[in-house]
Amino acid sequence: MVEMNDAHAMKTKGARGRLRRFFSGIPVLGWLLGALVAVVLEHYLGDPLVDRIGLDKIPVLFGAVIILKKPLMIPGAAVFLLLIYVIPIAVVARAGKTLSNRLAGALMRFPIAVPALVHLGLLYGAIHIWSDVSAYRVLTLKLTFVAIMLTLSLNVINGYMGEFSCSHPGFMALGAYGASVFTVLLFSSDRLFGDPLLPEALGPFLFPAGLIFGGLIASLGALVIAIPSFRTRGDYLAIISLAFLFIVKSMIENLEFVGGPRGLSGQPNYANLPTVFIWTVLCVWIINNFVRSTLGKALNAVRDDEVAADAMTVNTRRTKMVAFMFAAFWAGVAGGIYAHVLRYVNPGTFGIQKLAEVLAMVYFGGLNSVYGSITGAVSLSLLSEALRPLEIFKWIIIPLLLILVMIYRPTGLIAFREFDVRKVMQPKSNRDDEV
Amino acid sequence: MRKGLVFVAPLLIALGIIGLMASPCALAKAEVIKIGINAPMTGDIPKVGEGSKYAARMWLNDIEANGGLEVGGVKHPVELVIEDNESKAESAVKVNTKMITEDEVLVIVGPQSSKQAVPAGGVANNYETPMISPWSTNPDTTKDRPFVFRGCFLDPFQGPVVANFITNEFGYTKAAVLYDVASDYPKGLAEFFKQAWEKLHGKGSVVAYESFTTKDADFSSQLSKIIRSGAEVLFTPQYYNEVALIVQQAKELGWQNPIVGSDSWGSAETVELCGEACYGLFFSTHYAAAGATGKTKAFIERYKEKYGYVPDDVAALTWDSLGIVETAIQKCGKITGKVEKDRNCIRDAMAKVEQYDGITGQMTFTEEGDPIKCAVIVKISDQGEYEFYKSVCP
Numbered sequence: 001m002v003e004m005n006d007a008h009a010m011k012t013k014g015a016r017g018r019l020r021r022f023f024s025g026i027p028v029l030g031w032l033l034g035a036l037v038a039v040v041l042e043h044y045l046g047d048p049l050v051d052r053i054g055l056d057k058i059p060v061l062f063g064a065v066i067i068l069k070k071p072l073m074i075p076g077a078a079v080f081l082l083l084i085y086v087i088p089i090a091v092v093a094r095a096g097k098t099l100s101n102r103l104a105g106a107l108m109r110f111p112i113a114v115p116a117l118v119h120l121g122l123l124y125g126a127i128h129i130w131s132d133v134s135a136y137r138v139l140t141l142k143l144t145f146v147a148i149m150l151t152l153s154l155n156v157i158n159g160y161m162g163e164f165s166c167s168h169p170g171f172m173a174l175g176a177y178g179a180s181v182f183t184v185l186l187f188s189s190d191r192l193f194g195d196p197l198l199p200e201a202l203g204p205f206l207f208p209a210g211l212i213f214g215g216l217i218a219s220l221g222a223l224v225i226a227i228p229s230f231r232t233r234g235d236y237l238a239i240i241s242l243a244f245l246f247i248v249k250s251m252i253e254n255l256e257f258v259g260g261p262r263g264l265s266g267q268p269n270y271a272n273l274p275t276v277f278i279w280t281v282l283c284v285w286i287i288n289n290f291v292r293s294t295l296g297k298a299l300n301a302v303r304d305d306e307v308a309a310d311a312m313t314v315n316t317r318r319t320k321m322v323a324f325m326f327a328a329f330w331a332g333v334a335g336g337i338y339a340h341v342l343r344y345v346n347p348g349t350f351g352i353q354k355l356a357e358v359l360a361m362v363y364f365g366g367l368n369s370v371y372g373s374i375t376g377a378v379s380l381s382l383l384s385e386a387l388r389p390l391e392i393f394k395w396i397i398i399p400l401l402l403i404l405v406m407i408y409r410p411t412g413l414i415a416f417r418e419f420d421v422r423k424v425m426q427p428k429s430n431r432d433d434e435v
Numbered sequence: 436m437r438k439g440l441v442f443v444a445p446l447l448i449a450l451g452i453i454g455l456m457a458s459p460c461a462l463a464k465a466e467v468i469k470i471g472i473n474a475p476m477t478g479d480i481p482k483v484g485e486g487s488k489y490a491a492r493m494w495l496n497d498i499e500a501n502g503g504l505e506v507g508g509v510k511h512p513v514e515l516v517i518e519d520n521e522s523k524a525e526s527a528v529k530v531n532t533k534m535i536t537e538d539e540v541l542v543i544v545g546p547q548s549s550k551q552a553v554p555a556g557g558v559a560n561n562y563e564t565p566m567i568s569p570w571s572t573n574p575d576t577t578k579d580r581p582f583v584f585r586g587c588f589l590d591p592f593q594g595p596v597v598a599n600f601i602t603n604e605f606g607y608t609k610a611a612v613l614y615d616v617a618s619d620y621p622k623g624l625a626e627f628f629k630q631a632w633e634k635l636h637g638k639g640s641v642v643a644y645e646s647f648t649t650k651d652a653d654f655s656s657q658l659s660k661i662i663r664s665g666a667e668v669l670f671t672p673q674y675y676n677e678v679a680l681i682v683q684q685a686k687e688l689g690w691q692n693p694i695v696g697s698d699s700w701g702s703a704e705t706v707e708l709c710g711e712a713c714y715g716l717f718f719s720t721h722y723a724a725a726g727a728t729g730k731t732k733a734f735i736e737r738y739k740e741k742y743g744y745v746p747d748d749v750a751a752l753t754w755d756s757l758g759i760v761e762t763a764i765q766k767c768g769k770i771t772g773k774v775e776k777d778r779n780c781i782r783d784a785m786a787k788v789e790q791y792d793g794i795t796g797q798m799t800f801t802e803e804g805d806p807i808k809c810a811v812i813v814k815i816s817d818q819g820e821y822e823f824y825k826s827v828c829p
Contacts, residue, residue: 060537135536135562139529191575250648253617261619265553265575342528344554346619349524353478385529391476391519 025428026093029107030100032122034089039129042084046133053079060134064386104427115425124277131273138273140385142341145280146334147377151361152287152370153330158359159367159415160291161323162303164234167225167241168331168358170248171218173350175332176339177258179214180267183207183340190266192259200268207270211279211336218332219325221248226324230317245355252347263346264339271340279337283330288370288419290326299323300368360398364405366412370419376412465509466772470760471516471534473545473555478522482702483547486750487569489742491515491544493734494757504761507769520546520555527551531558531566539774542567542760542781547749549573549619556583563775565782567759569752572620577804582782584804586756586795587721590620593697594627596810596827597719598635601668601695604717608636611643611666613657613681615673618649624672624697642666651677658685672697679708686712693717701748706819716815717824721748721795723813725820731794748795755793759800762788796826 046058055076059066062085063077093100107115131137150172157165185193187203198206221244229240253261290296298319301309310316339345357380365376380398387394405413472491476484495515503510516538520527527546534540535558543559543566546552552571559566560580568576569586572593577583601607610632614625629641643664645657658681661669671681671694678700685694696718706713724735724745734754738746763785764770770777788800798806809828816822 057537060533065533065537136529136533139532143525143529191578250617253648261617261622262573262575263550263553263619265557338525342525342554343557344524346524346550346553347617348550353523388519388526388530392481394519395477 023090023094025101026097027100027104027426027428028119028424029104029122029427030093030096031089032119032126033096033100034092035126036122036129037092038085038088039126041088043129043132046084049080049083055080058133060136061140061382061385064382065388067386068389101427104425108422108426112422116421119425120281124274127277128273139341140381142271142273142276143338144378144381145276146338146341147358147361147381148280148374149283149330149334149337150358151365151377152283152373153327153334154358154362155365155367155369155373156287156291156299156323156327156330158362159369159372160296160299160303161320163320164238165241165324165327166238166355167222167244167248167328169350169354170241170245171221171328171331172335172338172354173248173252173345173347174218174221175211175214175335176345176350177214177252177264177335178217178332179210179336180264180339180345181258182210182213183268183270184264184266186210188266188268192257192264203268204270207275207340211333214336215329215332218328218335222325222328223321226321230320230324245350245352249347249350259346261347263344263348265344267340267343267345269340269343271337276337276341279333283333284370284374285421287330288421291370292418295319295322360402363412364402366409366415366417369412369415369417371417372412372414375414379413465503465511466770468504468506468511468513468764468770469516469538469540470513470757471518471531471538471540471543471545473518473520473527473530473534473543473551474547475522475551476519478520480522480548482747483570483749484519484522486747487545487547487753488517489738490746490750490753491517491757493737493741494754494761498761504764506765506767509770511770516540520551522548522551524551524554527555528558531555532562535559535562535564540564541764541770541774541777544569544753544756544760547571547753549576552576552585556580559583563782564778565760565763565785567756567785569756570749572623580804581786581802582778584759584785584800584806586752586759586798586806587698588808588810589805590624590627592829593719593810594624594629595631596812597670597695597697598628598631600717600719600812600825600827601670601693602635605668605693607667607692608640609642609665609667610636610640611645611661611664611669612641613643613645613647613654613661613669613671613673615649615651615677616646618674620699621672621674622646625670628670628672652680654681654684655688658688658690661685662688662690667692669694670696672699674699675702675705675708678705678713679710682709682712682716695719698748701813701821703745703747706815706821710819713815714817714819718813718815719810719827720813720821721811722751723811723821723823725816725822727794727823730792734794751795755791755795755798758793759785759788759791759798762791 050058053076055073059077059080062081066073066077107118131141154168157163184190186198187196187200189195225240225244229237258264298314301314302316302319306316361376361380364380366372387397472487474484474487495513498504498513503512516534518530518534520530531543534543543564546555546568547570549571552568553573553575556566556576560582563582565582567584567586571585572587572590574589577585612625612629614621616622632641643661643666645660647654647657678696682694694716698720700718701720722731727735735745763781766784767780786800786802791798796809798808800806807829809826811826812824813821814824
């Protein structure tokens with residue numbers, strides 16, 4: 001992928017090609033360092049600069065929110081973005097090119113865990129300082145992370161396995177309620193469950209257990225539909241999984257001990273930004289390893305031709321079941337985090353609208369691709385924040401975009417691309433010299 | 436050369452802007468009072484969002500006509516921040532967070548339905564920003580949240596009101612209930628009605644307690660059961676689209692007795708969809724449009740003239756909530772421009788609002804955040820108008 005880009009850059013003429021060549025050969029580490037410098041700059045110089053250029057506040061989501069609300073501030077926001085983000089990132093990344101390449105090269109000599117942790121540490125540092133500016137950023141980030149997990153887990157079924165599953169909000173609901181019941185019952189005093197059973201100090205440490213519990217409940221739900229429905233394929237699975245979604249919703253509506261249609265509130269505030277970030281990283285890492293493993297390849301084989309896969313000794317039934325339950329588990333974990341971010345769940349949330357949202361993210365971003373899921377989740381989350389002031393027209397623009405993507409890139413923006421962690425972190429200067 | 440231009444051009448623009456902005460900032464102005472409106476403009480119930488938005492705009496027009504909101508002798512300009520919560524819980528939370536931290540509103544009016552008001556109220560309370568939900572009836576919205584208020588009465592009050600009304604008016608002792616089990620409002624109200632009825636007439640006096648699920652359209656089996664049970668009156672706390680179906684189907688099956696409803700009948704659509712079948716029926720609500728007098732009448736007429744239809748209860752309650760906010764800000768005495776301080780001051784003033792004379796009745800607030808106010812029993816007249824019948828106070 002990288003070689004292709006470089007070669008492409010060589011061929012393209014004009015300013016764009018030159019710009020691209022100017023910035024080629026910078027490793028991810030370099031960009032991360034640039035981002036870190038930018039957010040530190042914003043943290044310390046943001047407010048004075050904002051006063052100087054006549055903005056009210058630091059443009060919260062790169063100006064996306066004010067574009068439609070206060071068009072007069074667009075030039076100010078553009079200047080801010082340029083001074084705080086574009087120029088510092090470009091300068092640091094370009095100037096530190098040799099250094100960051102050497103650093104990346106040195107890191108790669110350690111076991112893979114070391115450079116991975118360094119990169120993630122830098123990424124989290126940048127995110128943390130960035131989100132420190134406003135609580136709105138923190139919330140948007142958390143919900144975007146949840147969207148990434150959901151999209152990725154649905155991609156395992158709809159992309160890698162090639163089935164069309166509609167039950168994802170159902171799994172999410174199971175996970176959300178599972179994890180909520182776990183934490184509310186054990187650690188918080190509540191109208192429905194009464195006093196906590198365990199001391200509250202233990203709560204944050206057992207929160208992962210709660211999330212895993214929620215995920216396991218979702219997997220159990222997946223098993224329930226997998227047994228009868230994997231005798232069928234295609235449309236039939238779509239219909240059965242849709243039915244499952246409605247079953248889960250009505251079941252929770254009729255379960256009085258979790259509040260019925262009124263919903264369940266009072267979840268303790270455990271889902272802070274680092275927790276959500278760590279779970280998202282875990283999710284991306286594990287799902288990425290899963291789809292690149294033998295089982296993942298078997299899954300692709302089943303998608304492309306089940307009979308042929310069977311002939312090649314792939315246990316198709318087991319493969320499908322495992323993948324389905326695995327995806328449901330992560331949807332459940334995402335649901336659990338979602339419930340603790342909002343600190344309230346009700347069954348009405350997990351309906352067709354949620355399904356449409358997740359499906360849109362998967363197909364917009366790209367099938368069969370971890371990059372694609374991340375892109376889809378992040379871009380649609382940001383877009384829906386930015387277009388909020390348009391009210392009803394937002395629901396015309398987003399579907400239109402989706403239609404356009406489907407026409408020009410039928411499998412989504414970044415489909416069928418492998419996410420190779422080692423390759424991403426590698427230094428890039430050597431290859432540049434060769435070229 | 437070109438590369439240089441790429442960098443230089445924006446810098447020039449930046450310098451120009453700095454020059455432009457530097458001059459007019461020096462003038463001292465009265466602090467702007469920002470009020471957030473968190474409403475469902477899109478999603479399941481866009482009509483509710485529209486009603487809230489229109490009522491808020493009308494209120495703003497009044498304030499602007501006065502040259503601002505006068506607090507302690509200073510006229511402050513008012514700005515409304517209207518945001519769409521898409522009728523989703525997560526969006527309502529995002530909108531609240533954004534309005535509190537980015538727009539720095541002093542008060543939030545909304546969200547309307549409980550599924551958004553409960554989580555959004557949590558955010559408002561955490562950031563110590565007063566919030567008043569005009570329409571949410573779920574007790575959790577305001578429970579243990581000193582900064583969250585509501586503009587309507589609660590279901591534990593409305594249930595007994597209806598039960599008492601039926602008993603006094605008709606003298607019946609056997610009632611039937613038909614409600615949507617999947618929707619929180621009808622379900623809660625059905626339960627409170629049952630409790631109140633059984634308290635009045637003893638156990639087993641609710642002879643049929645039938646349920647259905649949202650979007651059901653055929654109620655014949657439940658209605659047949661209700662008719663067979665020998666009930667004398669049917670209580671159905673449903674929304675307008677279901678009310679029309681239930682009433683019409685009941686009449687077709689031979690039900691002759693009264694059908695009584697709750698404030699969810701209050702939409703103008705009820706009569707439009709139901710037609711003559713609904714004439715003569717009663718329901719409890721926040722205010723009656725037909726035969727209204729004084730302030731209420733003035734509001735309805737202005738709204739109708741401006742937007743072309745009779746406002747439903749959401750618009751009226753939003754109007755009143757804004758009125759309460761206005762009163763609280765004025766009682767606060769001074770807007771300092773320090774957001775935290777002003778918010779606390781407004782909250783304290785709001786918890787002490789006494790006998791506020793709104794268009795949906797007189798309201799008194801307590802520290803709990805729930806108003807003490809009267810309910811209205813409305814009769815649907817033979818012209819299909821909502822006529823005031825009587826008022827029931829706690």
